[in-house]
Amino acid sequence: MNGARIATKKFLFLCRYSVAPLSRKANTRSLSWFLPNPSYRSSRASFMATASLAIGLAGVGFIWHTNTVHADSIRYPSKSPAAGADASKFEYLRQAAASHFVCDDPGIQRFDSIVVPSNFPAEDFISSAFVHLDTHTWSLFSIFDGHNGPLTSSWLSDNLIPAIVGGLADLFSKQPPLFDGVEHTSLDSETTLRLEPPPHKDIDRALKDAFLRVDNDIVNWAVERAFVSPSKADAVNLLLPAQSGSCALVSFFDSASRKLRVAVTGDSRAILGRRVEGHVYEVHVLSLDQNAYNLAEGERMSKEHPGETIMANGRVLGWGMSRAFGDATYKWSLEIQKRLHEEYLGDRIPSKVKTPPYFTAEPEITTTDIRPGDFLIMGSDGLWDCLTNEEVVGLVGLWKDTHDMTPKETTSSPSEGTGSHHHMITSDFTADIPYDKDKLVDRESLPVVLKEDKTAMYPWWRATKKFVNVDANVAAHLARNALGGADHDLTLGLLTMTPPRSRQYRDDLSAVVVFFRDDLDHSRPEE
DSSP states (O other), X not given: OOHHHHHHHHHHHHSOOEEOOOOOOTTEEOGGGSSOOSTTSOHHHHHHHHHHHHHHOXXXXXXXXXXXXXXXXXXXXXXXXXXXXXXXXXXXXXXXXXXXXXXXXXXEEEEEEEEEOOSSSOOEEEEEEEEEOSSOEEEEEEEEEEESSSHHHHHHHHHHHXXXXXXXXXXXXXXXXXXXXOOOSSOOTTOOOEEOOOOHHHHHHHHHHHHHHXXXXXXXXXXXXXXXXXXXXXXXXXXXXXXXXXXXXXXXXXXXXXXXXXXXXXXXXXXXXXXXXXXXXXXXXOOOOOBTTOHHHHHHHHHHSTXXXXXXXXXXXXXXXXXXXXXXXXXXXXXXXXXXXXXXXXOOOOTTOSSOOOOOOOXXXXXXXXXXXXXXXXXXXXXHTTSOHHHHHHHHHHHHHHSOSSOSOOSSOOOTTSSSEEEEEEEOOOSOOOOOGGGEEOGGGSSBOOOOOOOSHHHHTTOOOOEEOXXXXXXXXXXXXXXXXXXXXHHHHHHHOOTTGGGGTOOOEEEEEEEEOTTGGGOSOOO
């Protein structure tokens, strides 16, 4: 038996297999979507990701969930005056917010998410996954912030997390097993083993390799297929995800080591909130925005393209970020782009594209030791354009101190056959919730040490920040306060706008908030 098969057999033995799709709603996708249906999606990457899971995770309880807003599920308020009178109900935002309650999981207590679209179709996607091993759980959360269309971000929401999990499974399956000090001459079905964790640098390398492999499939493998296609229509279809672009923010939590890894490509951001003294929370920044204001990014790109003007007026070659998936115009060689233009209805080569590639999908990764009661906040740039890091941590800390963390009702039953039960509650996010005076919050009263506010959107709206605490979903709580807060009329005005005009006043906004268990100290397996 070769090494790969031995490693596979060993990994299969360590785990148990079960799959429990979560409820199928207009804005959710479950495990059955691993092989994407739309024809523009590269079948190779889907096959690779699924094959890795089948080989490395055939013994794993795997829960896969994607929370998105699809083009066909968004109903913008009618532009007619009669229909506009009812615009405050915001039917197009219903089920955009979801709360997930995780029972019997040794790390995560609850996570909330929301997508508030401005573009049509929406370009932001959120996905998450839980991999239940015999002794612990891997939890993954991701935000994909698309640009120039939703095709890259949508594709990533189906393929990147499976590729990451497959790569991690391959890596961990090569590790020697730990027998708790007892020697075994055979592996029988009653033996419980744990794998010795790989070196930290190898885990980081596996994450980076998954990012780069998936982007290579989007950009390079697709164009190889297009060049051998006899049909222009098929070629154009294959290239669609490559010609859009997307940032990616992925968080990976291992409950055994209690380490949280955050990988970022682009300008989405992750921060951590941690209670320090009394009811005060401190801010830990887990990622740095990769954009024109990142000096290290400017230096890197200037060295790679000497003599060229890469960053100007706060933009990178006209874009907001310096790293991304897709965006093949800034990655394909000039020869490839010339052929695409001449033979496959491709665009002309932009004058500023002289020495591609410019963008990369390689992520920067940070690692943080999680303490009991910590919470993680992930957001697309639409959130951070409105709120500071300190305001976001303070708002979540305020919400946590005033809300029950357990579900009062459920809209889906526990998932059967897995090592963890998940309850999901969907929420309506509307502007017409009445605000009692005791729900209003001054910025200065947030339980955090504030810093200077350099965000752009409230000055653009000519408004003063004043917050409110009325939402049962903490991600919706952040979105509401990002889009007007206690200024009910401002929130109503911003959400009544329809694209393309809405993009002048707000971006697509996505947020994920993850609460780690207060009793996290008891989750580590006994040595």
